[in-house]
Amino acid sequence: xxxxxxxxxxLRDLLPDTxxxxxxxxxxxxxxxxxxxxxPLDTPAIEYLDVLSGSAGAEAxxxxxxxxxxxxxxxxxxxxxxxxxxxxxSQYPEVTLPFRRYQVSQVWRADKPHPGRFRxxxxxxxxxxxxxxxxxxxxxLAAICxxxxxxxxxxxxxxxxxxxxxxxxxxxxxxxxxxxEDVFRVLDKLxxxxxxxxxxxxxxxxxxxxxxxxxxxxLGDDQVSAIExxxxxxxxxxxxxxxxxxxxxxDIETSAEQLDVIESISSDLDTLGYGSDRVALDVSIARGLAxxxxxxxxxxxxxxxxxxxxxGGGRYDNLVARFGGPPIPATGASLGVDRILAAxxxxxxxxxxxxxxxxxxxxxxxxxxxxCLQLAFELRRAGIRTxxxxxxxxxxxxxxxxxxxxxxxxxxxxxxxxEQGVVTLKQMEVAHQAGGAITQHEDWKAARFGxxxxxxxxxxxxxxxxxxxx
RNA sequence: GCCGACGUAGCUCAGCCGGUUAGAGCGCCUGAUUGUGGAUCAGGAGGUCGAUGGUUCGAAUCCAUCCGUCGGUACCA
Numbered sequence: 086x087x088x089x090x091x092x093x094x095x096l097r098d099l100l101p102d103t104x105x106x107x108x109x110x111x112x113x114x115x116x117x118x119x120x121x122x123x124x125p126l127d128t129p130a131i132e133y134l135d136v137l138s139g140s141a142g143a144e145a146x147x148x149x150x151x152x153x154x155x156x157x158x159x160x161x162x163x164x165x166x167x168x169x170x171x172x173x174x175s176q177y178p179e180v181t182l183p184f185r186r187y188q189v190s191q192v193w194r195a196d197k198p199h200p201g202r203f204r205x206x207x208x209x210x211x212x213x214x215x216x217x218x219x220x221x222x223x224x225x226l227a228a229i230c231x232x233x234x235x236x237x238x239x240x241x242x243x244x245x246x247x248x249x250x251x252x253x254x255x256x257x258x259x260x261x262x263x264x265x266e267d268v269f270r271v272l273d274k275l276x277x278x279x280x281x282x283x284x285x286x287x288x289x290x291x292x293x294x295x296x297x298x299x300x301x302x303x304l305g306d307d308q309v310s311a312i313e314x315x316x317x318x319x320x321x322x323x324x325x326x327x328x329x330x331x332x333x334x335x336d337i338e339t340s341a342e343q344l345d346v347i348e349s350i351s352s353d354l355d356t357l358g359y360g361s362d363r364v365a366l367d368v369s370i371a372r373g374l375a376x377x378x379x380x381x382x383x384x385x386x387x388x389x390x391x392x393x394x395x396x397g398g399g400r401y402d403n404l405v406a407r408f409g410g411p412p413i414p415a416t417g418a419s420l421g422v423d424r425i426l427a428a429x430x431x432x433x434x435x436x437x438x439x440x441x442x443x444x445x446x447x448x449x450x451x452x453x454x455x456x457c458l459q460l461a462f463e464l465r466r467a468g469i470r471t472x473x474x475x476x477x478x479x480x481x482x483x484x485x486x487x488x489x490x491x492x493x494x495x496x497x498x499x500x501x502x503x504e505q506g507v508v509t510l511k512q513m514e515v516a517h518q519a520g521g522a523i524t525q526h527e528d529w530k531a532a533r534f535g536x537x538x539x540x541x542x543x544x545x546x547x548x549x550x551x552x553x554x555x
Numbered sequence: 556g557c558c559g560a561c562g563u564a565g566c567u568c569a570g571c572c573g574g575u576u577a578g579a580g581c582g583c584c585u586g587a588u589u590g591u592g593g594a595u596c597a598g599g600a601g602g603u604c605g606a607u608g609g610u611u612c613g614a615a616u617c618c619a620u621c622c623g624u625c626g627g628u629a630c631c632a
Contacts, residue, residue, distance in 0.1 A: 094623075094624090137632095138632095147556095147630095148630085148631075148632085149632095164631095164632060165632055167632080168632075194631075194632085196630075196631065197556085197630090202631090270630090299628080299629085375632075376632070447590090447591095449589095449590060450590090478589090479588085479589050479590080479591085480589085480590050480591050480592095481588070481589090481590085481591055481592065482592090483591090483592090484591055484592045485591090485592050486592090487592075488592045488593085489592090495591090495592090497590075497591080499590060500590095501590080509590095511591080511592095513592075516591090516592065516593065517592090517593070520592090520593060520594085521593075521594085523593080523594075524594065524595075525594090525595090526587095526588075526593090526594075526595075527588090529591085529592085529593065529594075530588080530590085530591055530592095531591095532591095533591075534591090534592085534593095536591090
C-alpha cells in the first residue's frame with residue numbers, strides 16, 4: 086500500500102519558480118528595511134499558547150494551530166510576528182529600546198483557505214518598539230512606500246488613518262466605547278460593500294445575495310448620519326481631509342490636539358516627498374485588529390486592487406504591557422508576501438524561470454567533458470550563474486532543458502569549436518521570435534538561431550558583459 | 556461557522572434516465588533527428604471514475620454518509 090503524496094488543506098509547496106520570485110522580492114524589501122537601519126530578528130514558529138492568545142479573543146483562538154510536545158505543554162504556531170516581537174522585548178531587558186527590527190517568517194492560521202490566502206503564509210514585518218507616536222510612524226509609512234517602489238509592482242496607494250480619529254467619531258456620534266470594535270469592523274468594509282450596505286449593517290442589517298442574514302448593529306438614525314458625514318470626508322489632499330476633520334469634530338474639546346499628531350506625520354511626509362498622491366489620509370481605514378491604538382496603515386496596488394491590502398499595520402501601544410512591566414509604545418507594518426506575489430504574478434511582473442542559472446554549458450563530446458567543466462567553473466568564479474549538463478542525452482535534449490527552465494544562454498563546445506579555439510554562444514529566446522514561420526525541421530536546425538562564435542579566451546568576459554556583470 | 560454548486564488521466568473536461576475492455580484535447584515520455592529547442596508525424600506511459608456503505612444480475616452513472624474543491628457569507632490578531 087503506497088502513500089498518496091498530498092498536503093493538508095491550505096498548505097502548499099513553493100516550487101523553484103515561485104521561490105525565485107519570492108526570494109527576489111524578499112531581498113529587495115530587506116534591502117529597504119536595512120537602509121532604514123532596522124535589524125533582523127527570528128523567533129521560533131512554536132510559542133506557548135498563553136503567549137499567543139493573550140491578545141486574541143475567544144474566536145481568534147480557534148484559528149491557532151495547536152502543537153504537542155513530549156512534555157504535553159500547551160503550545161501553538163504563531164499567527165503573526167507582532168506577538169512574538171512583544172514577547173522578545175519583554176523577555177530580554179538587554180534589548181535596547183527603541184528596538185527597530187524586521188522579520189520575515191512563516192505564520193499559521195487555521196482559517197478557511199481562499200484564493201491567495203493560505204493556512205501557512207509569510208509576513209515581512211517592520212516594527213519600532215519603544216517609539217512614541219510621531220517620527221516612527223512617519224518612517225513606517227515611508228518604508229512601505231520605498232518597499233513598494235523598489236519591488237516595482239506599479240502604482241500603489243498607501244492609506245492611513247488613526248484609531249484616535251475613529252474614537253473622535255464615536256464621541257461625535259454618541260456611540261459608546263464598547264461598540265467601537267463592531268462599528269470599526271463595519272467601516273472597514275466600506276470599499277468592499279459600499280456606503281448603502283454599510284448603513285444597513287449599522288442599523289437593521291440586510292439579506293445578502295446568497296440569502297444569508299447580515300445582522301445590523303442597531304444604531305440610530307442620528308448616529309448613522311453622523312457616520313455617513315464622516316465617511317464622506319474624502320480628499321485628494323491630506324491637508325484638506327484634516328481641515329474637514331477639524332471642522333467636523335470642532336465640538337470635541339481634545340480633538341485639535343489629537344489631530345495635530347496626524348498633521349505632524351502628514352507634514353513629515355510632505356517634507357520627505359511622500360505626497361498625497363501615494364500616501365492618502367483615508368478616514369475609512371479601520372483595520373480589524375483590536376490592539377491598534379493610534380495611526381493605522383494599509384497599502385493597495387492600484388493595478389490589482391482585487392488582491393486587497395498588501396501591507397497592513399498600525400500603532401499598538403498596549404501590546405507589550407501584556408507581559409508585565411510598563412506600557413511600551415510601538416508601531417509597525419506587515420507585508421503580505423504571498424499576497425503581493427500573487428498580485429505580481431497576476432500582473433505579469435514575475436519572470437518565469439525555474440532556475441537561477443543564466444548559462445547552460447552543454448556537453449556534446451565525452452572527450453571534452455573536462456574542458457566544459459573548466460569553462461563552467463570559470464564562469465562561476467566570475468559570478469555568472471552556470472549549470473553544466475550532468476546527464477546523458479543529445480544536444481537537443483540539453484537545449485530543451487535550457488528552454489524549459491528558462492536559462493537564457495547556452496554554450497556549445499564540441500570538437501568543431503575546440504579545434505578553432507572558440508565556443509558557440511547561443512541566446513535561447515531568439516528562435517522563439519524568429520523561427521515561428523519555419524515548417525521544415527531541417528531548416529529550423531540549419532538556421533542556428535541566436536548563435537555566434539566567441540573566442541574561448543573571451544567567453545567569460547563576453548557573458549559577463551551581456552549579463553551586466555562587468 | 557452557515558448557504559449553494561461540483562468531485563472522471565498531471566491540467567481542462569466529455570461520458571451519467573444503469574449494460575462488455577472508461578474517452579478527448581492539452582501536457583509528459585520515446586523515436587523520426589546520437590551537433591540544435593519550436594512546428595509536424597509515429598508510438599508510449601498515466602485512471603481502484605474522491606472515499607465508504609447501500610440498491611441491483613450488473614454502478615463512473617441511482618441512493619445515503621463522509622471527505623475534498625470551488626463560489627457566496629461570516630471571521631481575519
